[in-house]
Amino acid sequence: MDKTKIRNLLSEHGMRITPQRLAVVEALFSLRSHPTVEEVASIVHKTQPNVATGTIYHILETLVKRGMVMKVKTESDVMRYDIFLDPHHHIYCTDCSSIEDYYNEELTRMLELYFEEHTIPGFTIDEVRLQISGRFEDPSKHRSIRVDRKSSIA
Ligand SMILES: [Zn+2]
Structure with missing residues (x-):
């Protein structure tokens, strides 16, 4: 992600561009x-040693409020941040607390269809995202998983 794109993204979300904000967004893109x-x-x-962690936290919360970043709550109650807002689900490894992305259009569509038909009274659903918990057999296999099988939902 180059700096110009990050600048544009910040302006699109109505935020002033500061070196700290640029560095935070850059870090979010580099850490998948x-x-x-x-x-x-x-x-x-690494590039701005004098920025307090509290300031970084504040920037992250502003990014969340502006809809540029999403919070991911884990079972261990540690708050994590996700700047990749395309529809995806999360695989949570209970052994090491890592969260991998799980892309599966068929599943996403199926969930959307389900909740279009089965609304929850008095509640507006913005998005349905699954957190699938379990353990990887081989810890080196940790990476984002994409299921591209395009089959119709029966
Ligand atoms: Zn994610």
Whole structure:
């Protein structure tokens, strides 16, 4: 992700461009791993050692409020951040607490169709995202998983 694109993205979301904000967004794009505040801070601190972690937290929360970043809550209650907002689900490994992306258009469509037909009274659904918990047999296999099987939903 180049700096011009990050600048545009910040302006599109109505945010002033500051070196700190640029560094935070850059870190989010470089870490595809749903980083915690501390993980984002460790990347930002490589180029801007004087930015307080509290400031980074504040920037992340502003990005969430502006709809540029999504919060991902884990079972261990550690808040993580996701800047990839295309429809995807999450695979949560209970052994190491890592979160991998799970792309499956068929599943996403199936869930959308289900809730179009089965509304929840008094509740407006913005999005349905699954968090699938379990353990990877081979920890080295941690990576984003994409299921591209295009079959019709029976
Ligand atoms: Zn994700």
